[in-house]
Amino acid sequence: MLSCKEVCHFVSESLDQQLPWYTRLRVRLHLFICKACRRMVKQMALLQTAAWFYGATDEQTSTEENDTLSENARSRILKQLQQANSGSADHNA
């Protein structure tokens, strides 16, 4: 009998590729008697769908203000660029 932990791993794997028939059978047997794992299966599937939803809304809202560089990051990057720029200028000279 598979443990709940093993079932979790196989269920995750089954979302990415087809499992061998005997593994599927063992997983199903476990799920038949384990309510906790049946919930986990539903939730794992929900994660996948939630990711699609999230991706879809992400596209629409990608230009919103939360995807902007913070002032801190901006000035830090600018500093690095200026250093690199003057470094290469010195090198060229």
Add this chain to the structure above:
Amino acid sequence: MVKVCAMHNNPNKNADVESDPARWLQEYGDVLFGYALKRLHHTAQAEDAVQETLLAALKARASYAGRASEKTWLVGILKHKIIDLIRKQARETTVDDIHALSDLSTENSIDELFDERGHWIQPPQDWGNPEKMLHNQQFMEFFRRCLERLKPAHAQIFSLKELAGQTIEEICNELDVTATNCSVMLYRARMSLRRCLEIQLADENSGEL
């Protein structure tokens, strides 16, 4: 816009040498950051990726022929930087992950869910109707928050699989890791996400949020 083009036709001009990187940051900083954040789900890493991109662009400036638009050129560099970053992290974390999975005594949030015989210590709770959850803004906000809290490599592999829709083979090839490592990382990502959401939902129901 005309001015921008004029500057590009004159790469040796001193003012150009000094102003270009700053102008890239000014004009494309947010676009690049948004692109990186969507793929990395990690603010600090997305910022680093922007910095690496602009530094690389600075070095490669002479070879930029102006065939592509500046933005396309910069996003192209950024894509490579993101893949490099994910690849590096996939290599760094995978050894730990495999180890953690086989070592039950390890102090890891996922293994704490199970006892030594692999049975649930903290069995999954009822989340209610999944259909409803997806249309619940609060749930999607929790989802976003939990995705950000994942270990970066886990968040990245999860988003390559579930957001970018790549197959497991494509991901393994791109990250240059074995199929087993890929599947372990995805397992860990999903279990951490699931657990994180469960905690958030429980907090909400108990009125703590």
